[in-house]
Amino acid sequence: MSDIINNQRRLDPQDSLVVLSGCGTSGRLAFFMASGFNRELQRLNYAPVCSYVIAGGDRALFSSQEAPEDDPTLGALCLKKVSEGKKRVLFVGVSCGLSAPFVAGQLDFCLRHPDVYIPVLVGFNPAHQARKEPIPGCTLTFHSVVTRMEELAKTQKAFLINPALGPEAISGSSRMKGGSATKILLEVVFSASFSRTGILQHMRSYEKALDFTYSHSEEIAALMEAAGRSLQCGRQVCYLGWGSLGLLGLIDASECKPTFGADIRGFVSGGYKELGNNEGDLTLMGPEFSISHDDFLDGVLPRLTDADTVLLLYSHSGETSAPSRSGRLRTESACVLTAFVFSSRQREFSTKLLLNAVSTGAHIFKGKVFKNxxxxxxxxxxxxxxxxxxxxxxxxxxxxxxxxxxxxxxxxxxxxxxxxxxxxxxxxxxxxxxxxxxxxxxxxxxxxxxxxxxxxxxxxxxxxxxxxxxxxxxxxx
CATH class of the missing domain: 1.10.8.1080 (Helicase, Ruva Protein; domain 3)
Incomplete structure (x- = not known):
């Protein structure tokens, strides 16, 4: 698969494309990684060749849009639209439980057009556990799609990457282990496609990031408690971030309402300009789509009290002025203010682990989890x-x-x-x-x-x- 990606980036970008797609958490990570891969390609003087599809469109980046996840026809149409005019498309569909009809429809579309598409499925269940229930409105099952892909994988005309991770710490919350594994797998594959560093060495860098993050478990636990107290008394938890770490804050916050039935808000410096999403500025769609620091300073900051919790997320590289730019927050707010500064190479992975722990732990404190x-x-x-x-x-x-x-x-x-x-x-x-x-x-x-x-x-x-x-x-x- 790394070899195929390597070939894709060397082709004329007018003819080739890599599409990452998914629903919910998987779709948000598809957006995040497609954007990151394009930035890395441009840094290496290659044309960007990655795009993304998320069930429900860009509004699903910030709010729950689960109904489109059940529509395989919509999935196929979205893929067809984003890859129109391309002669060679590597499609990567992510469905942690091998179950999303939206992704099944896209994979089926690829299998019916092998002259253009090479399908890749990323998930974390054994193939025989793929959903066997018929998808309403069509004759497909996710299992039937997986079976066809397994046969084609023997000749590398399709790829199935599905290590079994075991159950999530909070049952069904695939945003944690499933989301982290998705990020690791795809980043390792893409990195190996334009680097001489071996796959094992790439994997070990994530292991180091994991150890580094949890060496700060006491600080993370204290932050969980602070965020939990805020939610318990009906107050707010906000992430105020810069660069890619700010985008991860947006993603983690957007997952809290459908997962736990409660809100955490995320804001990123530069707003939609920093986001760079397909559909542009979505602010007019409602308050939950207001994501810039200005939106936070004007709409949220005046109402903060010492019962609220705000996390500042930034790295040493390129964002050293972040604390000074948050001066108004420091001088005007009585909230619990915590800054996490990341300097390791795998700062994005560390940030994701931290945010998942804080938001999940806070909702456990709030009582949103019963017997795991x-x-x-x-x-x-x-x-x-x-x-x-x-x-x-x-x-x-x-x-x-x-x-x-x-x-x-x-x-x-x-x-x-x-x-x-x-x-x-x-x-x-x-x-x-x-x-x-x-x-x-x-x-x-x-x-x-x-x-x-x-x-x-x-x-x-x-x-x-x-x-x-x-x-x-x-x-x-």
Whole structure:
């Protein structure tokens, strides 16, 4: 694969392209790495040849856009559009669980056009565990796509990179191990394609970065607690970053709402100019799309108190004036202000580990994790709907049908399912769930206590920390 990338960058950029694509975390990392690879190619006096696709378009860089993840046709159309006119395209689709229909549609499109596309699948499950459920509206399954790719991989007409990582520390949160492994794998492959340094040596540099980061575990733990206290009392956690570290702050912050049902905000110096995304400035789409330091200084800073936490993220190289430029923050804010300065070669990887630890730990303090599961996840697409149903089975011990019934009752806020609700499509269920709150906690407590939906809702409202609310309800049942 490194050899193919090496050949791609030597071809006329008018004819060749490398496309990175994914959904959610994987799509955000596709954007981040495509941008980084292009900068590195330009530094080496090569034309940029990388592009990215993310399910839901650029708004998915900052907010949850799960519905497009279920659409394989949309995935294929997006790939076709970005690679139009190219004679040779290396497509890298990332799906940590080998499950995203959006990516399956893109891989299938590549397999049907082998004269132009070389497909690469990156994921972290064994091939036989790829999702076998039929994708609504087409005859594909992710498993059938993987099976075809495995056969073509024997002649290097396709590539499957799928080391098994084992379970995530927080079940289902692929933004952590899955996201980090995606970054390592693709950066190592791309680096090896234009460097004489061996792959093993590249890998060892990440190991050093890992050791360096966790040698500061006490400081990271203290920061987790500070951020957790801010979230517990309904205050804010903000990342204020410069350069690529600021972009990683944006990515980590954008993942908190769909994962935990809570907000952390990220801001980057230069805003959309620094971001360099396909669709340009998205500020007019809403407050969550305001990402520049000016947006922070004008819209957030005046409301900060000593109960808020702000992290400054910058490196020694090229950003030495970052602290002085944040002078207004230092003089006007009473918030908990922490600066992390990175100087190692793998500062991006260290930053990702730090931010994942802080945001995950803070939400654990807030009570958003119950028995190592994300208890308040948003049920906004088929993947998350099925994850919620499996979670209810795991925690309640009830049957699959009972858990799905409880999930639907929580989504529609009813004690008895009507025939209309029971016969609605999965798309209708997830669309309705996107507007509901505490869907999984409501369903779980209803299953285990037999209480009415209104009674459970009242109990949960009395305790703002969801983990403790669930535990209290279960003890009193």
């Amino acid at each position: 599961y994300m208890i308040d996840l948003q049920v906004t697409n088929s993947k998350l709907y099925r994850r919620a149903a499996r979670l209810l089975q795991k925690l309640s011990g009830h049957s699959e049908s009972e858990c799905e019934e409880a999930l639907l009752k929580a989504i529609y806020q009813v004690d008895k399912l009507s025939e209309d609700i029971a016969t609605c499509s999965l798309e209708t269920h997830t669309h309705t769930a996107a507007k509901a709150k505490k869907v999984v906690p409501l369903a779980l407590v209803c299953l285990l206590t037999g209480c009415s939906m209104k009674e459970v809702e009242s109990r949960l409202e009395q305790q703002p920390i969801i983990r403790e609310a669930v535990e209290t309800c279960l003890k009193s049942s």
